[in-house]
Amino acid sequence: MKTKKRAVPGIRHYDGPAGGWGALKATAIAVRTQMDALDAPATLLRTNQPDGFDCPGCAWPDKEHKSTFQFCENGAKAVTWEATSKRVTPEFLAKNSVTSLLAKSDFELEGYGRLTRPLRYDRASDTFQPVEWDEAFERIGEILRGLEPDQVEFYTSGRASNEAAYLFQLFAREYGTNNFPDCSNMCHEATSVGLPRSIGIGKGTVSLDDFDKTELVISIGHNPGTNHPRMMGTLHELARRGVPIIVFNPLRERALERFADPQSVIEMATYGSTDIASTYFQVKAGGDAAALKGIAKHLIQMEAEGGNVLDRGFIAEHTQGFEDFAADIARTPWEDIERESGLAQSALKSVAEAYAKSNATIITYGMGITQHNKGTANVRLIADVLLMRGNIGKPGAGICPLRGHSNVQGNRTVGITEKPSAQFLGRLKEVFGFEPPVHHGHDAVAATQAMIAGRSKALLCLGGNFAVAMPDHGRGFKAMRSLDLSVHVGTKLNRTHLLVSKETFILPCLGRTELDLQQTGRQSITVEDSMSMVHASSGKLKPASPLLRAEPAIVAGLAQATLPHTKVSWMALVADYDRIRDLIEKTIPGFEDYNARIRIPGGFRMPLPPTERIWPTPVGKALFSVFQGVDENARGDGENSLRMITLRSHDQYNTTIYALDDRYRGVFGRRDVLFMNEEDMAERGLEHGDRVDIETALPGERQRLEDITVVAYSIAPGSVGAYYPEANVLVPLDYLDKDSGTPSFKSVPVRVTLRSKEIRAL
Structure with a gap:
């Protein structure tokens, strides 16, 4: 159901791709407002170069230095913000x-x-x-x-x-x-705790070279265009050579939809762009574990039907615990998987079938996986899915946690x-x-x-x-x-x-x-x-x-x-x-x-033994895990609760805010917004532009964030999004993953209430 939209100050549709001329304009503004015009070009061109400095922004690795420059829009913001003349x-x-x-x-x-x-x-x-x-x-x-x-x-x-x-x-x-x-x-403590339990080391197993050899990328719970933007060059190359990129994310993020490479003369000259995601699934906040279990469930079913889907030789030689893992997957009903993930059985089966066809698959993930009550178990579940088909320790395959800080x-x-x-x-x-x-x-x-x-x-x-x-x-x-x-x-x-x-x-x-x-x-x-x-x-x-x-x-x-x-x-x-x-x-x-x-x-x-199929675990093998049930987080207290995701804007790096715009999401000059699905708005009698209060919906918790403007957005039903760190006031200190101590910023039960009819009329 579509709600009627009215004009809201600072909210307007942005139709451009990620990157492209918009990125170049933003870079130029960052340079003009922060640095001496004579210093800026030489400084930016030393970013991520062998004789220069490492970008103080994201931790995406450097590729071979063959292109004109090695920085992105947000990297330029990080550099100019630090090198400011103020x-x-x-x-x-x-x-x-x-x-x-x-x-x-x-x-x-x-x-x-x-x-x-x-x-x-x-x-x-x-x-x-x-x-x-x-x-x-x-x-x-x-x-x-x-x-x-x-x-x-x-x-x-x-x-x-x-x-x-x-x-x-x-x-x-x-x-x-x-x-x-x-x-x-x-952020990634769940990775540091979970991966050693699965593969013996708390780091990812892929290199940039693996992206050149991969046949499929499954992207879960991250927004590369903002949080690790140099990754977009890699995804752009993959998409242009026809490698499927399957995305699971509650929000439609522009960088995962369309990207224009600022170093592509053709795309810049023609105002063209490249579609990034071959398939985009808007999983419910906190529904990734259910989705992963659905993929695993269909893989096992395909194997049972004689599909020769699982890598039985790898499982026998290099892993332990598969039988318990498979038994739990078999016990998990499709009804629970669909309810919790917000995705249809047919959609998850299609992902399993694409995965079964790929000889080398990389799964990338971010804090949409780790910042949950069961973040550590989520990480292990990703490893489980990769181990099912021997996708750790071979070219073009592996697990890729996307770190934030450099x-x-x-x-x-x-x-x-x-x-x-x-x-x-x-x-x-x-x-x-x-x-x-x-x-x-x-x-x-x-x-x-x-x-x-x-x-x-x-x-x-x-x-x-x-x-x-x-x-x-x-x-x-x-x-x-x-x-x-x-x-x-x-x-x-x-x-x-x-x-x-x-x-x-x-x-x-x-x-x-x-x-x-x-x-x-x-x-x-x-x-x-x-x-x-x-x-x-x-x-x-x-x-x-x-x-x-x-x-x-x-x-x-x-x-x-x-x-x-x-x-x-x-x-x-x-x-x-x-x-x-x-x-x-x-x-x-x-x-x-x-x-x-x-x-x-x-x-x-640094040494990464699992890349050579050496497993520094107590038993010398990779270990499958059992994810109990399908719930990643505590359920909300009372009726009408929603799951809130904390988000970074495009003009932001962690707690550093470069400007008050979030270009790709259509927010300009403000941060006091709550992204909501239009069906959820209609059920609560809310309209685009309404001013609301948000309250934590957990037993004994009544933290509030007041006077926030509702913005209709393409986000999974039952999920809402608000900016970090402002929305951190709604996250209880003990609402976390007990295994790793990671706060559950990505699925906090909240209630949303209209401030008053009079305020709506203003």
């Missing part, structure tokens, strides 16, 4: 109290520009004031020495380099804690984890001579809960916007203000910095694009992309301020000031990052000849 000066901060800054939007706060010197909060004036580096380090160290180690949380953003992250974990462990909340806890995977590889292995801790002890803590620490949710309870007293953030990225802002923001100490290493102001504790410091760091000069000269850092390639990154821009310090230098300064009897030569390590990499090589397998190999363009790939 500055936050002491004079600006003296005129703007913390209270007044808190009244600004997140977009406005970061839009003020780059931080220029170390800052300390002054409660008497309610302002941030300049502080000398040594004075800041000394006071922070003094406070930390007065606390118990497990009262301190060490948070890491995925944009930190391998070198900075390694020093950060070394500092925390010599200090005495494994409290490592990090951004992975909020080095979130690398941070985990070099030791940012609250659950370190005994082997890793043993190597730290052997190399450094101190006794690292062995008990598990806090992940992001546990850290926030500890702050709320008063058990944690300090938070050190290596980048990021921790409080805003987390669920349940009502309790989380209050807890931040109750801490004894908060320390933030960053490039720009954000809301978490302003949630001041008893003592708060902001320590400004170099960006990825900037020249890092240390005692031995220009330094390179390294990052690991989502396909396990480790490569060097080296900025060349003049730093935004002569008072900035590199992240490794800041971590070393904090450690030196905190640990009076340290076993680590912190300043010597910062003088030459090769020395940090030498220590990584000594303590972490896979980094052999680290310094030599990063000097080769493109770097090197």
Whole structure:
């Protein structure tokens, strides 16, 4: 049923493809509004080049450097946002109290520009004031020495380099804690927990070369045009050579429908585009597990009918647990699968049949899979479907988790984890001579809960916007203000910095694009992309301020000031990052000849045993799992509940908002919207443009987001979408995947109510 649409300010239909001239225009605007016109071209052309810097945006790997440029629209936004000519000066901060800054939007706060010197909060004036580096380090160290180690949380953003992250974990462990909340806890922790249980390693198994050989791609729960946009070049190539791309996503996303490659002369000249998805299934929010079980069910049925569909030889030689998996699939009724997925049996059978015809299949997935109550089980179910046909460990096939931050995977590889292995801790002890803590620490949710309870007293953030990225802002923001100490290493102001504790410091760091000069000269850092390639990154821009310090230098300064009897030569390590990499090589397998190999363009790939059909599981085989039932999440409390998905706009990267537009979804100059299916609107008496309140529909939870505008959109019935991080207020802190601790941002039960008839008339 179609509802009548009326004109709504800031909402209009966008008919263009993803990419194309729209992307070039957006890139030009980003350059014009942020950077010096003379610096911008050279800076952008160094993005993702062998002698340049790694894009501070997504973690999609670099292809061979044959094309004119290696950046996309959102990559250009990330680069220009960091390399902006705008500055936050002491004079600006003296005129703007913390209270007044808190009244600004997140977009406005970061839009003020780059931080220029170390800052300390002054409660008497309610302002941030300049502080000398040594004075800041000394006071922070003094406070930390007065606390118990497990009262301190060490948070890491995925944009930190391998070198900075390694020093950060070394500092925390010599200090005495494994409290490592990090951004992975909020996105792909379900991958880090689930894949080791299935295939023995918490990383994807495909490379870019596999996309050249694949015969089918199944894309589940991600929006590449916004969240990993350089992937669009790969999907564009696949679509143009006729490789089927089957999409499961609750929303119709433009980049998965049509894409125009800005590097294609023909498409740009003719205003043409390429259809990306060969088939598009709008699965219900939280219905992916049911859909996957439906695909598996039909595969098993086809095998039973003599179709020779399953790879029996592979299953027998390389896996364990198939019988239990198959028995559970057989017990799962089609009625439950259809109800929960929102898809017809015939649709899922067609996917199974396409999969059965493919000799090499890749399944890509994002946070639409991981951010659920059963996110870990979802990840394992994807692995199960691939194992059924031997699609791990052969060319053109495998599992492809799509990481967000550019080095979130690398941070985990070099030791940012609250659950370190005994082997890793043993190597730290052997190399450094101190006794690292062995008990598990806090992940992001546990850290926030500890702050709320008063058990944690300090938070050190290596980048990021921790409080805003987390669920349940009502309790989380209050807890931040109750801490004894908060320390933030960053490039720009954000809301978490302003949630001041008893003592708060902001320590400004170099960006990825900037020249890092240390005692031995220009330094390179390294990052690991989502396909396990480790490569060097080296900025060349003049730093935004002569008072900035590199992240490794800041971590070393904090450690030196905190640990009076340290076993680590912190300043010597910062003088030459090769020395940090030498220590990584000594303590972490896979980094052999680290310094030599990063000097080769493109770097090197970390070991991935499953690609060779070697399974580092306890039994030496890949393990099938059993997903109980079809429900991924708790059901809503009461009638008329819907499942809310938190979304990023196209002008956004995680909590960083570049502008207030969401071009592909037709939203311009605003973010206060709720995307709804027109049938759901009609059932509730709502119209396009109505202003509503949203309330969490879970027992005992009554979080609210008020005065949001309903926008009719192509989204699966029973599902609604609202922007992250604003909608995080509706997500309870304990509404998560118990296996991995990942918050369930992608399927929160909510109720939507019209504010009033009078408001509708306005």
